[in-house]
Amino acid sequence: MAILTSTMPTLIDKFSREDSTKKIMKIVELMAKQNDILMDAEYMECNDGSKHKTTMRSGIPEPTWRMFNQGVQPSKSTTVPVLDTTGMMEDYGLVDKALADLSGNADAFRASENLGKLQGFNNKASRYMFYGNSQTEPQAFLGLTPRYNSLAAExxxxxxDAGGTGSTNTSIWFVTWGELTTHLLYPKGSVAGFQHRNLGEDTVKDDVGGEFQAYRDHFKWDIGMSVRDWRANARVANIDVTTLTSDAATGAKLIENMIKAYYLLDNPMQGEGKTVIYANRTIQTFLHLQAMNSKNVNLTLGEYAGRKIPELLGIPIKRCDELLNTESRVV
Structure with missing residues (x-):
């Protein structure tokens, strides 16, 4: 897996080319400041409406040794069909027209009010990228955790397994974004990412039925996930956050377990996609402290987008606060 190189478009790539008014691009740039993973992820249009049909290779064919004047039987690879779905997130914004006009710049006032809506979409999208489960919540999409949630599964x-046995666990994720590895989905014929529509002025009612004039906005995001090759990702699970220390030699063995996860990846540093490590604020804090230890050579500090963040073997470790410290034990 090549690190931080790919030909598939991210949201910034798509809208920097397509958005002539630059309004959508401003929204995307705000998203980038709020949540790294949404900008790292690569996007693919579904091939079956709001669903995406793919095949996952489950067996690699091998050639046959032959002798002169002796034939061989053609080999055949084995694949498993996979169907991934997308979910629809929607919300509305409502701002009192008189209040917005009083500000002197109604558009700017509405934009500032809608930032909270954008953050809510960001939080939910990134949370479901890890914890979404369409089996228990059919209107949502299947995230990473249900796909990597049993030590007995393939x-x-x-x-x-980092050894935590209680319910104060978290995870570190190695995710390889790419066309043949992991990518996000959007319905066929639609637009990738967060969408905003100005509905203009409308007469609305308050909680007791009184009417007033308001500016209304509609927000929408259709999103799904496809994991074409589970070998390109890895999860360090069962990290007990109560055992974390700033010294890598004691407490939870973060670096040791991350190196193990690195070598579980299929051909790390080669092939398709870009690999990024995700951890929450708690883990990233302790990794940063451990990186400051001069005895450590595997964990270093790199600079991305003007920020210093820890990296392991050249792979950036980015923060995703939607990763919980209360995960159940993976067995």
Whole structure:
């Protein structure tokens, strides 16, 4: 897996080319400041409406040794069909017209009010990228955790058990974004990412039925996820956050377990996609402290977008606060 190189478009790539008015691009840039993972992710249009049909290779064919004047039987690879779905997130914004006009710049006032809506979409999208489960919540989409949530499953080969046994656990994720690895989805014929529509002025009612004039906005985001090759991702699970220390030699063995996860990846540093490590604020804090230890050579500090963040073997470790410190034990 090549690190931080890919030909598939991210949201910034798409809208920097397509948005002539630059209004959508401003929204995307705000999203980039709020949540790294949404900008790292690569996007693909569904091939079946709001669903995406793919195949996952489950067996690699091998050639046959032959002798002169002796034939061979053609080999055949084995694949498993996979159907991923998208979910629809929607919300409305409502601002009292008189209040917005009083500000002297109604458009700017509405934009500032709508920032909270944008953050809410960001939070939910990134949370469901990890914890979404369409089996228990059919209107949502399937995220990473249900795909890597059993040591006994085939994908369990790419889970490192950090040893936590209670319910104060978190995870560190290695995700490889790419066309043949992991990517986000959007329905066929639609637009990728967060969408905003100005509905203009409308007469609305308050909680007791009184009417007033208001500016209304509609927000929408259709999103799904496809994991074409589970071998390209890895999860360090069962990290007990109560055992974390600033010294990598004691407490939870973060670096040791991350190195194990690195070598579970299929051909790390080669092939398709870009690999990024995700951890929450708690983990990233302790990794930063451990990186400051001069005895450590595997964990270093790199600079991305003007920020210093820890990296492991050249892979950036980015923060995703939607990753919980209250995960149940993976067995």
């Amino acid at each position: 994908s369990g080969r790419n889970i490192v």
